[in-house]
Amino acid sequence: MQNASRPTFLIPGVSRAGTTTLHDYLSEHDDIFMPAAKELRFFDRDENYSRGTEYYEQQFANHDGETAVGEASPPYWYRGITFDSNRNYRFDPSDDPPARIREQYPDIKLIFTLRNPISRAYSQYWKNVRQGRERVYPFSDAIEAEIEGSRDHRDTAMCWYYKNQYSTHLERWFDLFDEDQILLLIFEEWIGDPPAALDRICEFLDVEPPEQWRDTDRQKNETKTPKNLRLNEIYHDHLRWTGIGELIYYLNLRTGYPEMDSEMERYLADAFESEISAVERIIGRKLDVWRNDPF
Secondary structure, three states: OOOOOOOOEEEEEOOOOOHHHHHHHHHOOOOEEOOOOOOOOOOOOHHHHOOOHHHHHHOOOOOOOOOEEEEEOOHHHHOOEEEOOOOOEEEOOOOOHHHHHHHHOOOOEEEEEEOOHHHHHHHHHHHHHHOOOOOOOOHHHHHHHHHHOOOOOOOOOOOOOHHHOOHHHHHHHHHHOOHHHEEEEEHHHHOOOHHHHHHHHHHHHOOOOOOOOOOOOOOOOOOEEEOOHHHHHHHHHHHOOOHHHHHHHHHOEEEOOOOOOHHHHHHHHHHHHHHHHHHHHHHOOOOHHHHHOOO
């Protein structure tokens, strides 16, 4: 058994693919310890990483003998990505969370949950709209800005096409870690039957699953989007720290998000076909669930 404060597993991504749900369910297991705060952001934030491993392991100080100790930080998935002049992905070896993790914890177990890159991008887009960070509407205009080059994918987080190409990320993790250290879950498959996926995770982490998981029919991270985009901007720009602003913000939210433009759906389905095929080759299985029911 590892030292009490050392993590034995991580959930490094991807965002908007059920990482919060997995964190919350696994935290309820008696033999799994996860810090109350999701996303410790140690390996991707320099201000945290510079504080050293001892600081990181202090975040697990409440560990009380549980077999599995871990955390979920989706930003570990994508930081370190850069682009060449031909818009091809490359990893920057000086800015690479997977390598940092490999150096500190070479035997750690990794759990990834992958979601159809199109629906994942659309979900992330609306999250950023809600947070006031994305100001290009609609989604199709944001995509077109990337494709045309007016929104530079090399230095902005607001990129919904280039940052959803999974194969380069997966290749990096598989280059650094053995296959038996990695568990890959497909969001569209497990979200319909969370207990089965959680039991599989328990087997992977060498802990016994509970007789019954609690509240697995309850969505834990329900999507909320603004009804009025201009009102959402006013809140973030001028009213965010006021009581009336908070009221306006919540009254302006609705559950779910608008349907994607059908022409953009078809465009992205064609654009991501080769990427999905590349992911299939890496993980050794078909992903027809992304093709047959992509949105």
